[in-house]
Amino acid sequence: MNRNFPLLIKDRTQCLLCEDHIETNNHLWECPNNYDTIKSSFIQMGDNLIKLLNTHADRLSLVISDSIKYSQTFKWAYRSDPIHPVAILLLKSYISNDLLGIFRSHINTMKHIVKVILPYMQECSILIKINIWKKRNQKWKMLRDAWGITKKSFTKYRELFSRNQRAAAALNRPIEIDNNRDMERGYINPFNDFRNFKLDKDFLFILFSSSNFLHSGSFFSHLDEVFSFNNVINHNFLNLAIYNV
Incomplete structure (x- = not known):
């Protein structure tokens, strides 16, 4: 919004909760002022999963609680540790290999897992x-009201500010040059890698379908690397890193 409506936001891009960091897609999940809320949510989600698997489990029903409370997805919350990267995937509606592994430990068939997960x-x-x-x-x-901004301020931006005002605001903005390829398509989740094609095809379907288009940049970025000139020349496809989270 600050990029598209600079005369409204006026470079006020600090985190709305802690006001100590620039707000980014990742910072929302890592903000210290959000930690207790996220932790309590994961404890609730973990407890709900224990009840769910107690109803649907085909095997090892006596260790369902341990499977969840010692998994990377939930362990940090029960122990009040720093949030684990795998937990951030769940916050973004990804189904991680760790979360799927909990279901696989107690349910026999993938068909049943899909129905439950x-x-x-x-x-x-x-x-x-x-x-x-x-x-x-x-x-x-609350901040929007304090700044005197309404929903109409955005829809009528061109009416509220003249072309000269908008042009001046654009010229006065600092030019940020970032040579990091990961930023070319905007935000890319650093913890997901779609090159692990050893995974079950049903799981891949869930993984892709549970992600929205905002995160599709990671998939295309990985394709760029897989089919890069050096990898094609050296037939180096199998040496690429695989995140198994």
Whole structure:
């Protein structure tokens, strides 16, 4: 918004919650002022998963609680450790290999897992929106009102500010040059790698379909690297790093 509406936001890009860091897609999940809310949400999601698997488990029902409380996705919350990168994937509606592994430990068939895991992901998504996004949105509305900005300020931006004002604001903006290829398509999740094609095809379908278009840049970026000139010349496809989270 600061890039597209500089005369409204006026470079006020600090985190709405902690006001100590520039707000980014990743910082929302790492903000210290959001930690307790995220942790309590994961404890609730973990407890809900224990109840869910107790109903659907085909095997090892006595260790369901341990499978969840010692997994990378949930262990950090029960122990009050720093948030784990795999947990951030769940916050962004990705189904990680770690989360799928919990289901595979207690349910025999992939067909049954798919039937159970997708409603669970929907439940988690709703919980995250209610507990985490709502808190941030409420703070944004308060600041927006304090700044004298309304929804119409954005839709009528061209009417509120002349062409000369908008042009001057654009010229006065600092030019930021970033040679990092990962930034060419905007935000890219650093913890997902879609080159691990050893995964079950049903799981790959879930992984891709549970991601929205905002995160598709990571997939195309990996394709760029896989088919880069050096890799093609050296037939070096199998030596690429694979994240197995």
